[in-house]
Amino acid sequence: MSVTSPVSTTAVRATGIWKVFNEGQSNEVTALQDIDLTVEAGEFISLIGPSGCGKSTLLRVIADLTHPTKGVAEVAGMSAADARQQQKYGMAFQQAALFDWRTVRRNVELPLELQGWSKSSRAARAMELLEMVQLADFANHRPWELSGGMQQRVAIARSLAVDPPLLLMDEPFGALDEMTRERMQNELLRIRQETGKSVIFVTHSIPEAVYLSDRVVVMSPRPGRITDIIDVNLGSRDEDTREAEAFFAAVTAVREALRGRTSGSAARARVGEV
Amino acid sequence: MNGRLRAVWPPVIIALIFLSAWQLLVVVQDIKPFLLPSPSLILGNFFGDLSLMFNAAIYTGTTAILGLMFGTALGLVLALIAQRFGVVNKLITPLAAGLATVPIIALTPILNNMFSITSRTPKVLITMIIVFFPVFVNVTRGLIQIQPVQLELMRSMNARPMTVLRQLRVPNAIPFFFTALKIAAPLSVIAALVSEYFGGPQQGLGSRIASSAANTAYGRAWAYVVASIITGLIFYLIVLAVERWAAPWTGRARSA
Numbered sequence: 198m199s200v201t202s203p204v205s206t207t208a209v210r211a212t213g214i215w216k217v218f219n220e221g222q223s224n225e226v227t228a229l230q231d232i233d234l235t236v237e238a239g240e241f242i243s244l245i246g247p248s249g250c251g252k253s254t255l256l257r258v259i260a261d262l263t264h265p266t267k268g269v270a271e272v273a274g275m276s277a278a279d280a281r282q283q284q285k286y287g288m289a290f291q292q293a294a295l296f297d298w299r300t301v302r303r304n305v306e307l308p309l310e311l312q313g314w315s316k317s318s319r320a321a322r323a324m325e326l327l328e329m330v331q332l333a334d335f336a337n338h339r340p341w342e343l344s345g346g347m348q349q350r351v352a353i354a355r356s357l358a359v360d361p362p363l364l365l366m367d368e369p370f371g372a373l374d375e376m377t378r379e380r381m382q383n384e385l386l387r388i389r390q391e392t393g394k395s396v397i398f399v400t401h402s403i404p405e406a407v408y409l410s411d412r413v414v415v416m417s418p419r420p421g422r423i424t425d426i427i428d429v430n431l432g433s434r435d436e437d438t439r440e441a442e443a444f445f446a447a448v449t450a451v452r453e454a455l456r457g458r459t460s461g462s463a464a465r466a467r468v469g470e471v
Numbered sequence: 472m473n474g475r476l477r478a479v480w481p482p483v484i485i486a487l488i489f490l491s492a493w494q495l496l497v498v499v500q501d502i503k504p505f506l507l508p509s510p511s512l513i514l515g516n517f518f519g520d521l522s523l524m525f526n527a528a529i530y531t532g533t534t535a536i537l538g539l540m541f542g543t544a545l546g547l548v549l550a551l552i553a554q555r556f557g558v559v560n561k562l563i564t565p566l567a568a569g570l571a572t573v574p575i576i577a578l579t580p581i582l583n584n585m586f587s588i589t590s591r592t593p594k595v596l597i598t599m600i601i602v603f604f605p606v607f608v609n610v611t612r613g614l615i616q617i618q619p620v621q622l623e624l625m626r627s628m629n630a631r632p633m634t635v636l637r638q639l640r641v642p643n644a645i646p647f648f649f650t651a652l653k654i655a656a657p658l659s660v661i662a663a664l665v666s667e668y669f670g671g672p673q674q675g676l677g678s679r680i681a682s683s684a685a686n687t688a689y690g691r692a693w694a695y696v697v698a699s700i701i702t703g704l705i706f707y708l709i710v711l712a713v714e715r716w717a718a719p720w721t722g723r724a725r726s727a
Binding site: 262286 | 618620621623624626627628629630634638639642645718719720
């Protein structure tokens with residue numbers, strides 16, 4: 198399953214990450230406080246927590262979109278900056294962020310174009326990806342002609358374009374309705390199954406985090422920190438999973454962790470009981 | 472097609488009713504042409520002297536196009552500089568705003584003295600100043616006002632600043648550019664025309680309107696006004712057509 202470099206089976210390693218905004222000023226905010234997080238290759242991790250807990254900031258530090266005040270983020274065994282420059286991750290955001298002046302296919306081609314791929318090879322690759330997200334028929338449409346869920350699938354296809362070992366997703370389904378959202382979750386799990394990517398997924402939906410993830414990282418605000426990491430062992434997911442006892446138990450465990458009621462070990466024990 | 476016809480007919484009918492009422496008013500009330508000439512007199516003059524109308528429109532239109540081109544070029548170059556250097560933006564924008572508040576009328580006689588009054592140069596310069604401002608302001612905004620998520624996306628894909636400019640900022644600014652042109656193009660005709668009121672060659676629309684009115688040829692003066700309106704309209708429609716061709720995504724609901 199692993200497609201990462203043979204040197205390392207660790208997809209992401211964050212060590213002692215601090216992020217302080219407006220340092221030394223009266224409006225100083227500690228967005229991240231001493232974060233340690235390791236993501237193994239092929240693992241699906243969700244970051245969950247209330248607004249302002251720093252989950253998006255942590256994702257941006259890993260993506261090298263912002264620099265940590267202290268600490269080191271490594272992706273695919275190299276610094277986050279090198280990983281970004283070598284396109285070791287693909288990223289998807291809450292907004293699809295498609296370019297209206299490009300067709301759907303050419304939106305997917307964008308990262309390949311920036312990498313200097315030839316016209317024919319990037320068109321072929323884009324079609325392959327659009328088939329994967331089941332939008333091949335819409336290749337020549339404009340983004341605004343697509344529904345929100347379809348736009349987000351295009352964005353996911355784009356994030357997979359350079360075949361990076363890691364996907365960073367910042368609430369990609371946050372703006373979608375519940376039905377579309379569940380369909381997209383299944384789609385994402387299928388794509389991940391087919392490609393073997395590691396995924397870090399930011400969300401504030403507990404069922405979403407539980408349904409998708411191998412581990413749910415629970416964060417709390419002011420200062421942003423990891424309060425708990427909950428293992429989810431649901432095996433392979435399908436629609437029945439959403440109604441399974443084990444699923445509800447995991448949801449409860451995450452919810453209680455978010456409330457700060459139960460320690461991590463206790464939560465894990467409860468999940469294990471079922 | 473049906474829908475299109477439905478969109479075209481109402482204004483046409485309203486225009487016909489308006490012109491008929493105007494004609495009726497002038498005839499029934501026996502209004503003198505120096506107060507208000509009838510539509511039939513104006514149109515008679517217009518079609519009677521069609522080649523004069525055409526030549527005047529070509530002269531003024533040429534001034535307008537030259538001013539539009541130079542003003543647009545200046546606006547685009549300064550917008551690119553303003554986007555690249557925030558300091559320059561802060562310096563240029565108040566200056567540009569100051570320039571925009573300069574009344575063209577105050578400037579024309581001065582420019583006529585600075586450059587040869589018999590040449591086209593002062594008129595082109597005035598048109599250029601008028602055109603520059605909306606282009607500069609709108610395009611600068613289009614280059615700067617990018618969705619933050621799109622900038623983050625470009626960074627996540629390791630795009631260099633030049634690539635961000637070419638692939639994101641410039642296409643993003645294109646609808647803003649056309650908005651500016653839709654304002655600037657008819658404005659350039661007005662600027663070119665008004666600048667003719669202050670002397671110089673006599674073949675333009677502005678000079679013709681002034682001299683016809685001075686010679687009590689009111690029907691002809693109004694006919695030149697009609698020619699001016701048509702010229703401005705043609706400028707506007709050309710911009711509209713180019714926009715549709717060059718930026719088909721403009722005016723659509725933006726995707727998130």
